[in-house]
Amino acid sequence: MRVVALGACVATAFALSYVMDRNVPPWTIVVCAGLFVAAFLLGRRMAPGWPAIMFAAAGFIGLTQLIVVGLAVALPWFLGRVAGQQAALAAAEVEAAHLRERTRIAHEVHDTLGHELSLIALQAGALEMTLPPEHREAAAQLRVTASDATERLSALVFLLRDGEPPAVADLRDLVDRATKAGMRVEFTVDGEMPSTVERTVHRVVQEALTNAAKHAPRSAVEVKVTSADGSTVVEVVNEAGLRRGAGSRLGLIALRERVRIAGGTLRVGRDDGRFELVATLPHTGEL
Numbered sequence: 001m002r003v004v005a006l007g008a009c010v011a012t013a014f015a016l017s018y019v020m021d022r023n024v025p026p027w028t029i030v031v032c033a034g035l036f037v038a039a040f041l042l043g044r045r046m047a048p049g050w051p052a053i054m055f056a057a058a059g060f061i062g063l064t065q066l067i068v069v070g071l072a073v074a075l076p077w078f079l080g081r082v083a084g085q086q087a088a089l090a091a092a093e094v095e096a097a098h099l100r101e102r103t104r105i106a107h108e109v110h111d112t113l114g115h116e117l118s119l120i121a122l123q124a125g126a127l128e129m130t131l132p133p134e135h136r137e138a139a140a141q142l143r144v145t146a147s148d149a150t151e152r153l154s155a156l157v158f159l160l161r162d163g164e165p166p167a168v169a170d171l172r173d174l175v176d177r178a179t180k181a182g183m184r185v186e187f188t189v190d191g192e193m194p195s196t197v198e199r200t201v202h203r204v205v206q207e208a209l210t211n212a213a214k215h216a217p218r219s220a221v222e223v224k225v226t227s228a229d230g231s232t233v234v235e236v237v238n239e240a241g242l243r244r245g246a247g248s249r250l251g252l253i254a255l256r257e258r259v260r261i262a263g264g265t266l267r268v269g270r271d272d273g274r275f276e277l278v279a280t281l282p283h284t285g286e287l
Contacts, residue, residue, distance in 0.1 A: 006042050009035050009073045017068035032072040039073045043080020044087070113153055121146035170202055175223065178209045184220040185209070191227030197281040200262045201225060201234055204279045207255045208236035216240065216275070231264075232281045240275040255279075 013035055016028050124143035128136050175187045193201060205223055212221045219239035226233045252268060259266040264281035 002042055002046050006039070006046065006073075006077070009039050009042070010069060013069045013072045014065055016072070017065040020064070020068060032068075035072040036076045040076040040080040040083075043077035043082075044084035046077075046081070117146050117150045117153065121150065171205060171225070174202065174205055174209065178213070178221075181213070183209070183213060183217075185223060186220065187223045189225045191232075193225065193227045193232050194283050196283055197232045197262065200258060200264070200279075200281055201232060203258055204234045204255060204266075204277070205236065207252070208234075208277050211252075211275075211277075212236075212238045227283075230283050232283065234277075234279040234281070236277045238275055240270045240273050 012031065016031060019025065020028055121143050124139050124146060128139040128143060131139055171189070172187070175185050178185050205225075208223070209221065212219060216239050221236065221238040224235045226235070252266075256266045259279050259281065262281055263284050264279060266280075267276075267278045269276055
């Protein structure tokens with residue numbers, strides 16, 4: 001559509017060049033001003049390619065045509081192109097500043113709250129060993145709660161940080177570690193997963209396996225990653241367990257936000273005694 005609009009501007013300027021061959025009527029100045037504004041706006045939103053071909057073709061017709069098309073369309077288009085690139089650069093600098101601030105906040109949270117929660121878990125463990133039997137259960141629950149809070153804090157910190165993207169092979173390592181720990185995991189990959197979604201897929205599988213280990217440790221877990229039709233779908237299914245750890249919903253909240261930032265959707269639910277987690281991630285940014 002923008003190419004058609006630019007072509008109309010070039011054609012109009014080309015027609016005006018014949019009217020302005022011997023004299024310059026006042027109304028042609030108004031038309032050229034409108035072409036200038038339109039070409040500038042189009043230049044902000046178009047990449048080189050067809051515009052260069054149009055300008056070159058008009059220039060080969062004659063000197064007058066070259067001057068009119070150049071001043072009324074080509075020049076403002078290139079000015080708009082430069083302005084668009086400057087705006088994109090400024091937006092990228094703002095985004096980089098946001099990422100740096102998020103990383104700083106993540107490190108600060110990890111260094112302060114993470115340390116305090118670890119101390120609480122350590123002290124609760126010491127109390128569990130020294131308290132009378134009737135109070136040990138409360139101390140054990142405090143220790144478990146502090147440990148779970150530390151894990152969820154790590155998940156939220158990972159969400160804030162622009163962490164290092166894992167390789168595709170890390171998915172297999174993640175599943176292998178879960179299997180060695182005693183989990184029964186059936187893992188399949190169908191299709192080629194682009195690098196734009198690798199990190200988020202890794203995070204989805206990691207959180208799903210963590211939930212299964214906590215709430216249904218004896219359940220078999222089915223993990224399937226399918227890449228097709230411009231998106232990657234991660235499906236994780238296991239038996240719906242009865243155990244519920246402290247802070248268990250925070251991991252899913254952080255995961256849902258991470259999937260949303262990646263432009264995807266996350267669906268979780270229980271059906272027929274089975275827990276299902278499905279994340280759909282579009283291949284945004286894929287070349």
